[in-house]
Amino acid sequence: MLDMLLISKEVENRSEFNPPYDNQYNKAHAYTLFSRLLHIIGNFTGIILHGDQTPERLEKKLKAGSIVRLIKENVPLDTKILSIAAQQLIVQAYNGLKDGVMDVHFHVLGKDEGNYVPPQKTWKDWAIDRFIHFFAGITDVTGSTEKARKWLHLHAGHFYGLNGVVLPIHPFINKDGRVNWSKSHSYLTNASADKTAETFKNDHANLYAAVSIHPNDPLWESKLIEAKNAGKNLVKWFPSQGIMPNDPSVFPFYAKMAELKMTLICHTGPEHAVDTATGFENAGNPLHLREALKRGVNVIFAHSGQFDLIPDLDHPEQEPILGFKLFKRVAEESKMYPERGKAFGDLSGILRTGDPDVFKELITASKVVNFIYGSDFPYPLANAKDVYDKLMMAQLIPVTMVAPLKEIKELNPLLANFILARTVKHEGESFPLSCFSAKEHLHLIKT
Secondary structure: OOOOEOOOHHHHHOOOOOOOOOHHHHHHOOOOHHHHHHHHHHHHOOOEOOOOOOHHHHHHHHHHOOHHHHHHOOOOOOOOOOOHHHHHHHHHHOOOOOOOEEEEEEOOOOOOOOOEOOOOOOHHHHHHHHHHHHHOOOOOOOOOHHHHHHHHHHHHOOOOOEEEEEOOEOOOEOOOOOEOHHHOOOEEOHHHHHHHHHOOOOOOOEEEEOEEOOOOOOOHHHHHHHHHHOOEOEEEEOHHHOOOOOOHHHHHHHHHHHHHOOEEEEEOOOOOOOOOOOOOOOOOOHHHHHHHHHOOOEEEEEHHHOOOEEOOOOOOOOOOEEHHHHHHHHHHHHHOOOOOOOEEEEOOOOOOOOOHHHHHHHHHHOOOOEEEOOOOEOHHHEOOOOHHHHHHHOOOOOHHHHHHHHHHHHHOHHHHHHHHHHHOOEOOEOOOHHHOEHHHHHHHHEO
C-alpha cells in the first residue's frame, strides 16, 4: 500500500526511507512555462526576492561586494556596491561576534535525492509550492536538491563567521513503525542534509547537519547513538508528522537523548508551509515539550511558538492565546528547576514579516528567556517588501537605517536578516549578543 510502506531491511541498513515516486508525482511537479510566468509575476510584485537572478549573476554581485573583506580585513567596499552607511551598519552588527554567528535553522529543499513532497491537491497549494520552489533556487523540472544546495552555499559563503545548521525532516511514521506517505507532507533526508554540510568548503563560514529521527522509527535508539558518534548533537522533530511530544511513548526517546546529552529542536506552533495530518493539529503546542525539559533534554523551540492563537492547555476553558506566550511560560518554568533541560526559542520565520508588535514582544522577552538566532532559510529570500518601513514607523529602527538595510538585502538577504535582528531596538533594548553567538551555542549543535 502506498500509504503504509513497511521499512525494508535495505532501507534500515542505510538509515533512510523510500518515498513513492510515480508518473502522477512527476506530472504534478513538472516545471512549465506557466510556472515560470508565475515566478516572474511574483518577483515583479515583490513576493519573491532574487527570483529573477541566476546563481551565476548573484555570485558575481556578491564577489564584487565582498562582506568577508569588509569584516575580516577591514577593507572598505566600492560604494557602487554598498554605500558607506550600509558598510558601517554591517560592521556594527559584528561587534562582539568576531568568533562567529549562529544560525540554527536552515532547510535545503528539493524533490530528488530521496526527498519528498506529495503532489499538490489544489491550485492554492500548487502556487505556494511553485513560489517556495523558486526562491529556494530551483528552476527545473526535477526539483533539483543540488540547485537548492548551491543557492544556500552561495549566500552562506558570503556571510562572514556564519555557523549554520541544515535541518532535515523525517516522514510521518505510524505507531507500528510503518512509514505513512499519505500523511507525509515534507520529507528532507538526513543524507541530503549531510551532503549539504559536507560539500560546503569555505574558510570563513561553516555548515553543520542536524539529524531527524522519528520516535516511532523502530531503529530510533541506534540512530541516536550513530548520530552522536558522528559528532551530531541536534535532533530535529516535526510534530505534525506523527509525534505528540507529551505522549508517554516518547519518554524513552527523551531519556536516551538526555543520556547522550543531545539537543532537540522541535517545530512549535501551527505549521504554515505544509499540511498537518489529522489528529496532530495541536502537536506543536509548546506546552507539550515540558516533558522533554523535565527529563533533562535541552530543547530549542523552533519559531518560539509563533504568534498564532492556539489553545492554552493549562486553561482549556479560556480563549486561545499566542503560541509565543506559551513558549515563554514553559521557558520561564524551566529556569526555576536547574535539573531540567534548558529551553531556547529560535527566531526563525517570525522576523521576516516585520510586524512591530512581534519584535517588541521578542525583545522584551529576551530579558528573561533564552533565544537563538535562526533565519529559516530559504524563507528570508521571500520579500516582505515594506518590512523596514513598518519598523521605522514603529520607531524600532531609525529612518537613517532604512535605505542601508534595503541595500544589504538586495545584495544578500540571508545576511540582511541577521543585520536586521542585530539592529532593531525597543525602548533602547536590543536582542542580547548571546542570541547570535556561535561560541555560546555550538555545544548544542555538535560534539
